[in-house]
Amino acid sequence: MSLNLEQATSLIIERARQLVNHLIEQRGRETPPFLSEEFARLQGIKEIVKTDLGKEVSAVLLKLHDGDIIKVNANHHPVRQNFSCAHEIGHSLLRELRIELDTENIEYRTFNSEAPRRARAKARERLCNAAATELLMPESIFRKYLLDFGISINSVEQLANIFRVSVPAAAIRIAEVSPEPCVALLWRKLRNKSKALQLAWPRRKPIGKSHYTPVHKRVTPPSTLHKAYEYNSPVKCYKLFKVNNVVKNLPMESKGFGQGETRYIISLAFPGR
Ligand SMILES: [Zn+2]
Numbered sequence: 001m002s003l004n005l006e007q008a009t010s011l012i013i014e015r016a017r018q019l020v021n022h023l024i025e026q027r028g029r030e031t032p033p034f035l036s037e038e039f040a041r042l043q044g045i046k047e048i049v050k051t052d053l054g055k056e057v058s059a060v061l062l063k064l065h066d067g068d069i070i071k072v073n074a075n076h077h078p079v080r081q082n083f084s085c086a087h088e089i090g091h092s093l094l095r096e097l098r099i100e101l102d103t104e105n106i107e108y109r110t111f112n113s114e115a116p117r118r119a120r121a122k123a124r125e126r127l128c129n130a131a132a133t134e135l136l137m138p139e140s141i142f143r144k145y146l147l148d149f150g151i152s153i154n155s156v157e158q159l160a161n162i163f164r165v166s167v168p169a170a171a172i173r174i175a176e177v178s179p180e181p182c183v184a185l186l187w188r189k190l191r192n193k194s195k196a197l198q199l200a201w202p203r204r205k206p207i208g209k210s211h212y213t214p215v216h217k218r219v220t221p222p223s224t225l226h227k228a229y230e231y232n233s234p235v236k237c238y239k240l241f242k243v244n245n246v247v248k249n250l251p252m253e254s255k256g257f258g259q260g261e262t263r264y265i266i267s268l269a270f271p272g273r
Helices: 005-027 036-042 078-097 115-136 139-149 154-163 167-177 224-230
Strands: 045-051 059-064 067-073 183-189 197-201 235-243 246-257 264-269
Touching: 005 036, 005 078, 005 115, 036 045, 036 078, 036 115, 045 078, 059 078, 067 078, 078 115, 115 167, 139 154, 139 167, 154 167, 154 246, 167 183, 167 264, 183 224, 183 246, 197 224, 224 235, 224 246, 224 264, 235 264
Parallel strands: 045 067
Antiparallel strands: 059 067, 183 197, 183 264, 235 246, 246 264
16 A cells, blocks of 8 residues: 555554554553553564663564564663654554555655655654554543643643653643644753754654744853753743744743753743733
8 A cells, every 4th residue: 555654644643543442441441651561462562672772773673483572772761662662563553554655755855866765764763653652642641631731831741751751752742732732842952062052843844733933943041941951940931933934922831851961941832822
């Protein structure tokens, strides 16, 4: 079956949803967390092996004669392991659905002969991430929790803990499922001596949504964002965003997470407020 990226995305998310429903039926309750171990069992993966995969590799799906196994990098944080495993289950779903991506509809910018193959591989990875997201943070359940906690920067960490995902993953999911328009952003300090904060994402246009990007992708001190970087309490400010060549001043809530070198700021901006 040859599909474009959008069709393939809805197909794999649909299949992930079936797996979630199957699990909920089996457990008799729909309370998070949803762990990749639980889905692996349902998907006929016989074992998840936690092992040293070095620095770069997160997880691999191995097809053995007596069933599949997932090897996951034991050096990584448990929430990252949970996502990596779910991503590999996504590969298993992709194989089962026999999705062939129609390369003509995948964007690539060069005419290099390797480009279509690489674009297809990248698109496959995005499909597996979409499946993993639906498995670990099922849309309707995540939205219910989000509305209970409130669409706010203060809910990000709580939702991440409840669903056993990383803070950035929870923030992206909030923006995806929120009934109120919401943009999630991540800022980091540049590696050099500059004290500026640099926007790390969003970089890519989300499928079927208006694309809000900050006009200034680099923020120099002093700024409200730097306060969020220095202290742990959330901050509020207004920021200029561009959408379809129109500039709008949006309210934004931000909070710093992580320590030292890996410290970052998550912001949620609200186009409707
Ligand atoms: Zn992959």
